[in-house]
Amino acid sequence: MVPERTDSISTFAYFAFGSNMLKERLCLENPSATFLDIGRLKDYQLDFGLWAESVASSWHGGVATIRQSPGSEVWGVIWTIRRDQLDNLDHQEGIHEGLYSPLEVTVESSNHGEMLCRTYQMNNFHASPTSPQYKHVVCWGAEQNGLPGDYIGGLQAVKTNNYTGPSMLDRIEVHTNWE
Structure with a gap:
């Protein structure tokens, strides 16, 4: 296994598999995020749910x-992020509230071989359908970064809860209109 490869020791490699595959989403809280590669995490599967039964989330x-x-x-995006933004990412993932736990995983990158990356796994998982808005952001990020077409097709086939109100997607779209 090759240790994490980044441009400098002041950054770390982060494997995103959900909404943080979309650059505009990730950069809301982590502006230094830079695309490195796409990658595959073997012997894991992607699930959608909540960290407690019937809890509210910003994604509805x-x-x-x-x-x-x-x-x-699981396919996803490998980003490099400045180490001084690690607390931002941990906060976004709810580490301090116990929602997710950080993991160090070996990801097979398309152009850099095996890499050690930080990622996150939900604690106390309860399966729950995702909102159409969250699914849109996940698929948008997968397409934006060139994940394999059959994997994107699987993401597009995910069933949703048909929520139609405001969501975190509104914040992303507003942010992208500023640029």
Whole structure:
């Protein structure tokens, strides 16, 4: 295994598999995020849910997590982020509230071989359908970064809860209109 590869020791490699695959979403809280590569995490599967039964979320539905599953794989985006923004990412992922736990995983990158990356796994997972808005952001990020077409097709096939109100997507769209 090759240790994490980044441009300098002042950055870390982060493997995003949910809404943070979309650059505009990730950069709301982590402006130094720079695309490095796409990658595949073996022996894990992607799930959508909440960290407690019937809890409210800013996405109005389930959000992405990973869980171990021999023979499965999760595709995502490998970003480099400045170390001084690690607290921002941890806060976004709800580490201090116990919503997610950080993991160090080995990801097979398309152009850099195996890389050690930080990622996050939901605690106390309860399956819950995602909102159409969250699914849109996940698919948008997968397309934006060139994940394999069959994997994107699987993301597009995810069933939603049909929520139609405001969501975090509104904040992303407003932010992208500023630029």
